[in-house]
Amino acid sequence: MSQSASGASGGWGKKAATRIDRTQFDNDELLKSLGSQFNVDFSNYDQWQRTSRSNKSAAAKTASNADVSTTFTVSRLKSIDSSCAKHSSFREKRQAAKQEELDREKAERIKILELRIRTRRKTHGEYLKRCKELIIENNKLKDLIDADEDNTHGGVKNLLRKYERYRGGIATLNNNFTKELEEALEELSVTKEKIKGHIDTLEQELAVMNEKLTAKQDELKVLLSYKDKEYPVKAMKIAGLHTEIDNLKLSNKEDQDELQHIINTEEGKYEKSREQESNEITRNVTDSAVKMMHQSLKDMAFQNMVMEKEILIHSSQEEGLQQRKAKLQAEIDALRGNKTNIRLQMFPEFYVDRPKCTPDMDVILNIPTQEWLPI
Structure with a gap:
């Protein structure tokens, strides 16, 4: 158990040491004074691990043996103290240097341990912070799970209610289906009977039609034999008769014309004679009717004729006046349009309207030229 605990603690310390951000110690005076001595390998924790009882007993035995050996060496040193007096000063200096080196290493280890303690405190704080965050997230997840469970519970209830309704609907549908199936079977039996009777009538009609077909086939055979034997002769006779008819038509055409x-x-x-007779009859009837009329009626008819002629004359005169009126109106409009030219309004006979020369018109120059007399 102690070995596993020590291994676990060693692994945790190694991971913590690898997570240390060394850039944050760049401005530390202590670390600057240590220099490269800070790069210590933290993978070996044997010097700080706890030992078991067997190891302690072995260490005690080795310590007792060491004490015996030291007593022996001390007695021996006392015996040879006189011979080694000249080397005492050198040994003291060497031991003092060694002690200083041990003190320096101890101080460095203390500093490293303090640094490890600070890093572990920092990681411990981060772990506590992460623990709080995880607790908050777990509470949120718990709330979400509770909400999902409530929704799921409600959904399951709704599904169960729907299932109950579905079961009731299925039962009613099954009942309706059985009723409709029975009705359909009854209708099928009735329809089969009707179709059977209809098929019987159709078979009877088919027998009658077969008899008629055989009769028609016999007639067809007779017609085919007639077509093959007698029809060509009669067709030739008919063609000859048609030619004779055409010849007779040609011969009788002149007589017909x-x-x-x-x-x-x-x-x-x-x-012509009919028209003459009808005109004569009409004239005689008219003369007789006029003779039979009273003189006042004759005068009235004459006056009507005169009035009709006068109406025609007056209507023609009115049309002429209308045309003249339109012409005068056009002249008035033209005079109103030429208000700016006062001379043209006062003396129109001297200002004749001449056509203007537009760019698309051809210009003809009529310049008099001098003609020389022939010599």
Whole structure:
């Protein structure tokens, strides 16, 4: 157990030593004075580990043996004190230097231990801080888990209620399905009976149609035999008759045209005579009607004719006046448009409207040239 504890403590110390940020000790005067002596290997903790009882007993035995040996050496040294007196001063100096070196190493170890203590305190504080953060996060997770459990519980309740309703709906659907299935089976049986009767009638009709078909096939055979034997002869006869008819039409066409001409001339004569007779009858009837009329009616008819003529004359005169009015209105509008040119308004006969020369018109120069007389 002690070895495992020491190994665990050694591993933890090694990890803590590796986590030390050495940049934070750059401004430390103590570390600057130590220099490179601070680079100590923390992987070996044998000198600070606790030893077991067996190790302690062995250490005690070695210590007793060392005491015996030291007593022996002291007695021996006393015997030879006189011979080594001249070397005492050198040994004292050497022991003093060795003691100083041991003191210096001890001081360095103390400083290193203090530094380790500070780092472990710092890591302990960080662990405490991290522990608090983890406690807060755990509480949050607990709240989230509780909320999720509440939501899940509510969802499960809703699902159970839906399942109950679903079971009730399934039961009603099954009942309805059984009823509809029974009704459908009954309808199927009735439909089968109807279809069976309909099939029987169709079979009877099919038998009748087969009989008719056989009769028609017999007729077709007769027609085919007629087509193959008698039809070609009769077709040739028919073609000959058609040619004879065409020839007769050509021969009788001239006679038909002459007859049509005679008919047309006679119809024209009859039409002219009919028109003459109808005109004569109309004139006679009109004369007789006029003779039978009273003189006042004749005068009234004559006056109506005169008034009709006068109306026509006046309407023509009115149209002429309307045209003249439109022309005068156009002249008035033109005069109103030329208000700026006073001379043109006062003396229009001297200011004749001349066409202007536009850029797209051709210019013809009529310059008189001198012609020389022939010599």
